Amino acid sequence: MNALLRNPFRDLDQKKLRRSSDALKTQNDYYKIVNKRIGVFALVIILVFSIVVVRLAFLQIRGEETYTAKLESYTSKKQTDMTPRGMIYDRNGKVVAGTVSALNITYFPPKNTTSDEQWELAQKFAKQFKTNHDRFTLSDYQDAYLYLHTDANGKKDNGNNLLSGNELNLGSADAEKLKRERITQEMVEKEFSEEDLNAYAIFGAMRRAPSSQLKVVLEDVDKEIVYYLEEHKDEYPGFDVDMGGWKREYPYGSTFRDVLGGVSTSVQGVPSELKTYYEAKGYSMVDRVGIKGLEEQYEDLLTGTRKVSEITYDENGIAVLNEINSGKNGYDLHMSIDIELQKKVDDVLEKVLKNASNDSRRQYFKNAYVILMNPQTGEIYAMSGKAKGDDGKITNFATGNYKAGVVPGSIVKGATVYMGLTEGVIDANTIFIDAPIEFKGSQIKASYQNHGPVNAVKALSVSSNVYMWYTVMALAGVNYVPKGPLIVNDYAGIVRLMRSYYSMFGLGTSTGLDVPDETSTSFVGNSTDVGKFLDFAIGQYDLYTPIQIAQYVSTLANGGKKVQPKLVNTATEVNSDYVVYKNETTILSTLKGKESDLDVVRAGFHQCVLDGNCGGAIKSLPYDIAAKTGTAESAEHGGKTTNAALIGWAPYENPTLAFVCLAPDSDTNIGTNLAGNICYQEIMPEIIQDFFKKYPIDKKD
Numbered sequence: 131m132n133a134l135l136r137n138p139f140r141d142l143d144q145k146k147l148r149r150s151s152d153a154l155k156t157q158n159d160y161y162k163i164v165n166k167r168i169g170v171f172a173l174v175i176i177l178v179f180s181i182v183v184v185r186l187a188f189l190q191i192r193g194e195e196t197y198t199a200k201l202e203s204y205t206s207k208k209q210t211d212m213t214p215r216g217m218i219y220d221r222n223g224k225v226v227a228g229t230v231s232a233l234n235i236t237y238f239p240p241k242n243t244t245s246d247e248q249w250e251l252a253q254k255f256a257k258q259f260k261t262n263h264d265r266f267t268l269s270d271y272q273d274a275y276l277y278l279h280t281d282a283n284g285k286k287d288n289g290n291n292l293l294s295g296n297e298l299n300l301g302s303a304d305a306e307k308l309k310r311e312r313i314t315q316e317m318v319e320k321e322f323s324e325e326d327l328n329a330y331a332i333f334g335a336m337r338r339a340p341s342s343q344l345k346v347v348l349e350d351v352d353k354e355i356v357y358y359l360e361e362h363k364d365e366y367p368g369f370d371v372d373m374g375g376w377k378r379e380y381p382y383g384s385t386f387r388d389v390l391g392g393v394s395t396s397v398q399g400v401p402s403e404l405k406t407y408y409e410a411k412g413y414s415m416v417d418r419v420g421i422k423g424l425e426e427q428y429e430d431l432l433t434g435t436r437k438v439s440e441i442t443y444d445e446n447g448i449a450v451l452n453e454i455n456s457g458k459n460g461y462d463l464h465m466s467i468d469i470e471l472q473k474k475v476d477d478v479l480e481k482v483l484k485n486a487s488n489d490s491r492r493q494y495f496k497n498a499y500v501i502l503m504n505p506q507t508g509e510i511y512a513m514s515g516k517a518k519g520d521d522g523k524i525t526n527f528a529t530g531n532y533k534a535g536v537v538p539g540s541i542v543k544g545a546t547v548y549m550g551l552t553e554g555v556i557d558a559n560t561i562f563i564d565a566p567i568e569f570k571g572s573q574i575k576a577s578y579q580n581h582g583p584v585n586a587v588k589a590l591s592v593s594s595n596v597y598m599w600y601t602v603m604a605l606a607g608v609n610y611v612p613k614g615p616l617i618v619n620d621y622a623g624i625v626r627l628m629r630s631y632y633s634m635f636g637l638g639t640s641t642g643l644d645v646p647d648e649t650s651t652s653f654v655g656n657s658t659d660v661g662k663f664l665d666f667a668i669g670q671y672d673l674y675t676p677i678q679i680a681q682y683v684s685t686l687a688n689g690g691k692k693v694q695p696k697l698v699n700t701a702t703e704v705n706s707d708y709v710v711y712k713n714e715t716t717i718l719s720t721l722k723g724k725e726s727d728l729d730v731v732r733a734g735f736h737q738c739v740l741d742g743n744c745g746g747a748i749k750s751l752p753y754d755i756a757a758k759t760g761t762a763e764s765a766e767h768g769g770k771t772t773n774a775a776l777i778g779w780a781p782y783e784n785p786t787l788a789f790v791c792l793a794p795d796s797d798t799n800i801g802t803n804l805a806g807n808i809c810y811q812e813i814m815p816e817i818i819q820d821f822f823k824k825y826p827i828d829k830k831d
């Protein structure tokens with residue numbers, strides 16, 4: 131016993147005894163020392179264990195709920211579903227894109243269900259509910275072939291019949307790619323019946339990733355289908371009815387639809403090309419998302435907070451979803467667009483395109499664009515575009531206002547004059563003689579007619595080409611000699627300078643319009659012919675989109691501020707006026723020149739209307755309007771056509787409307803029997819009157 135209880139301090143004590151003569155005379159009680167020290171050690175151990183026991187008791191009693199919840203979160207399965215999408219209203223509160231309830235058929239795989247069992251169920255379901263595969267893409271046809279094709283023995287071979295020789299030894303990714311390249315829609319339709327492909331459409335929807343996510347296999351179904359499925363649910367394990375589904379409705383039909391965009395169906399889910407983007411944002415691949423237009427641009431506002439359900443299984447292995455968070459609907463958007471005015475402008479453009487079909491001088495007239503915009507705020511009241519096909523059918527093409535490039539013609543002369551004034555090569559009183567000019571080895575260049583001596587204001591009123599040419603020649607340091615050579619020492623430099631001035635107004639740059647796919651730049655000419663900078667000065671070189679031209683004329687109208695155009699003003703809580711997002715007016719830049727220089731240009735536009743050079747119909751309107759016409763030779767149709775344009779604003783001081791009208795290829799340039807500028811003849815007079823009926827201003831004296 132004593133040997134077992136060896137004193138760990140004995141050696142130290144012995145050393146101490148050897149060093150002390152007094153200690154040697156004293157008998158030491160080693161056992162007493164040992165017991166005392168072990169007692170202290172035991173007390174420390176008991177104290178530590180007491181703390182641990184108390185802590186465990188605390189955790190068990192006080193933290194039970196917290197740790198139970200954590201355990202459940204690690205072991206339970208959750209299902210998230212999209213809540214109803216926010217609505218889109220016009221500026222006057224009219225519903226343009228609505229969200230209404232719909233009945234959907236869903237599928238969640240029961241436990242331990244095999245793919246063969248799901249295929250049999252899909253065949254049964256498709257036959258009973260008469261489904262179809264009308265939304266199949268080529269990829270869907272390829273998927274169907276790879277799953278359904280069987281070899282000579284009736285066994286599925288995953289399309290290996292399409293490979294031969296060494297191809298059978300390719301890696302899985304390379305083999306898959308090769309097989310898909312060889313599968314065509316015609317090949318699949320020839321091998322498999324309509325019933326097989328219809329069933330595969332259901333099967334594919336049932337098996338979309340992720341496997342643990344509820345899938346919508348049929349969207350917006352009739353009540354008869356719902357009733358039948360409810361009565362025979364045991365025959366279709368995993369299928370159920372979603373009473374909380376929703377769908378998009380567009381009360382104004384095709385009006386403005388190409389700008390609004392669309393929403394993917396529950397069956398489509400997230401487009402494959404956007405998979406990475408939406409996965410990074412936490413979306414499931416079966417979620418519905420905005421596709422193009424405003425639906426895509428404002429996806430983050432329109433989409434709601436997801437509903438969350440817990441997944442459990444009943445005794446038959448059928449999934450049961452228990453809602454634990456109801457989620458929240460998306461926010462509502464309020465556009466700057468007046469949908470009734472938009473519809474009216476659409477009707478006017480469709481009418482003139484139809485009428486043009488009976489006029490041989492307008493046989494190539496296929497497209498027309500009109501934008502009505504507030505030059506102070508950038509709000510767009512209407513943005514219309516129409517396109518006529520070779521079959522004569524006319525469709526909406528409002529997106530052409532920010533995607534289609536048009537040769538603008540003389541409407542850019544305001545920017546040319548402003549450039550000359552700001553650079554100091556002309557002033558308000560500079561006079562040039564409007565008469566034909568001619569360079570060595572080139573054709574005579576002239577205005578539509580000779581105007582004699584003109585200053586800057588009159589040059590804009592009568593649309594003098596010659597005045598613009600003298601201005602940019604002065605800018606380029608060209609000393610014009612009749613029939614002499616045109617020598618420009620720095621041709622690239624003068625073109626860059628001109629583009630920099632035009633871009634100050636928005637010409638040739640992205641306007642910042644709130645859409646996902648605005649054409650970011652103009653369609654730039656790149657000719658090395660030095661004479662082209664003269665064409666550039668009169669709008670016969672670069673191409674611009676209608677929205678760029680709208681930003682340009684708004685900059686003239688509002689006194690030199692380049693305002694960012696916008697289609698959406700605010701977003702609000704559903705069924706509420708509470709604003710969660712406001713698209714503020716944004717001034718992108720201001721003109722660098724003197725206000726008096728811009729006033730000269732503005733006066734020229736005003737004079738165009740007062741003199742009747744912008745058309746008698748525009749002059750006769752009871753409003754104080756400033757405007758500028760444009761006629762540009764088109765490169766289309768063998769150079770036999772011209773583009774018509776009219777831009778302007780009203781009232782002249784403190785304007786509330788800036789307008790753009792472009793009609794590419796709307797007239798011929800051959801002979802003297804011309805149809806004329808359809809923008810100021812037929813399109814804009816009616817539209818301007820309709821606008822001011824809705825948004826009145828004081829009439830001119």
